[in-house]
Each structure stands twice: as C-alpha cells, then as structure tokens.
Amino acid sequence: MISEYYTLPLKPGLLIQKRDHKKCSLLESVSGMMHLIAVTYFGECKHDQSFGCEIWEHDFENISNPQQYREKLIRSVQKTIETQEKRLSDVLVDIQIEQIDYRLIQRRIKSRISLRVNGRLRATNEPFSHFDQFFIGPLSYF
Template identity: 30%
Template sequence: MSDLLYQKPFRLRNIFAGKELDITDTGRSISQHIELIIFTRYGEHRHNEDYGCEIWDLDFELVVSERIWEEKFRQSLQRSIMRDEPRLDRIEVEVKMSEVEKLFFGRNISEIKKKVALTVTGIVQSTGEHYSFNTALFLSPLCS
C-alpha cells in the first residue's frame, strides 16, 4: 500500500493528462477524512453501513434541548471518528450550538439559523503531535 496521502477533491484531469494527483500531509488528510465522516449519512456508504455520523438524522429533528442535541451529535461523531480514523488517539469532540441571524440587505428580510461549531482534538499516532480540527455547520438545511 502506498504511503502517499492524496488531496481532496481529486483532480482527475491530472490523471487524464498523465500527471500525478496532488498529495497532502497527514494533518490535512485526517481533516479531510473527518469532513467526509461528518457529511456522510449512516447507510450511505455501500460497503460500510456504519460509516458516517448522525447529523443527517438530527438535522431536521425538533430541537427541544440544545444540550441533549449537542451531546447526541458529539457522541455520534466521536464514536465514528474513533472507529474510522485509526491515525488519531485520545480523540475529543466538542459541539456547541448557537443561533445566527442572517440579514438580506435591500429586502428587509432576516433569517435565524442554528450554527453548530465543531472541534475535534487528538494525538497523531505516527508522530505524537497534537491535532485540532475546527469547522462550523448551519442546520436546516445543513450547509457549511
């Protein structure tokens, strides 16, 4: 198996032009894999029904308690990363939900969306380095 880590998204035109795919470092590769886990719904991966996380099921769930919602998502994501990202140890996931108001200038319209801030930390097994990943998602409909 090759030790090369490829940059996402793949630039297939490079292959057709006889060039190599772009490569990346371990930290960026782990981050890309975590993004893939977040944006994959359970059952979507044809060869592994357990791959992904619960955000898709929770996205349209009526949020009665933000703390309960945050904890359900945190546990789902942490389980998935621990199971599917073997390059990380001592994985911790933090989820924080807030409301964000978006103003549409010129139309006197505002929209309030739920924003979910995610932080994943751990230790890279091969180097012992500290690892940190941060992103934010907007719910209903889910977008980043």
C-alpha cells in the same frame, strides 16, 4: 511510514490514467477525514453504512432539548472517528450549536454547528486539532 497522502476529493480517474493526483501531509489528510465524517450522513457511503455522523439525521427537526442533542452529536462523531480514523488517538470532540438569525428577505433562523476535534497522531505523537463550522436546518428553535 507513508509521508504523502491524496487530497480530498479523491479523483480516481487521474490515478487510472497514471496522472499525478494532488498530495497532502498526514495532518491535512486526517483533517480532511474529519471534515468528511462531519458532512456525511449515515448510509450515504454505500460500502460502509456506519460511516458519517448523526448531525444530518436531525437536519430539519425542531430541537427541543439542545444540551441533550449536543451530547448525542458529540457521542456520534466521537464513535465514528474512533472507528474510522485509526491514525488518531486520544480523540476529544466538542460541538457548539448556535442559532443564527438571517433577516435578508425574510426571517430565517439557522443552526450553526461548530465542531472541534483534538487528539494525537499515532505515527508521530504530535497533537492534532481540527475545527469546522457549517449550518444545518432551514429553521430551528431552541
């Protein structure tokens, strides 16, 4: 079993030059992959168009049905994780969407996505949990 993994972002130049690349544990590696899946839109990864999630497909749209949108995002992230991250089993995804009002210079409303992924590491059967938050869209209304 592999016990060390390369951190993200991967720096292939270091490997080509036979220099050390920063390493991490299995748990950190899987967590990095969850973040990468969440922040990648479909088609961004040229060698695998199915890598990513649907969150970014609707980045600048007004969302008319937040519950339906949330369920769609959960299915999208769940499917990508199950397809792309074979080191995890029993994957459960939860997404919460909040409207955040910024009033610094002008009134701006942004959507904050909170992503929680739970599962089990196949290699060790340890529980796995990952939490991520990020903003989408310059203007969204629910």
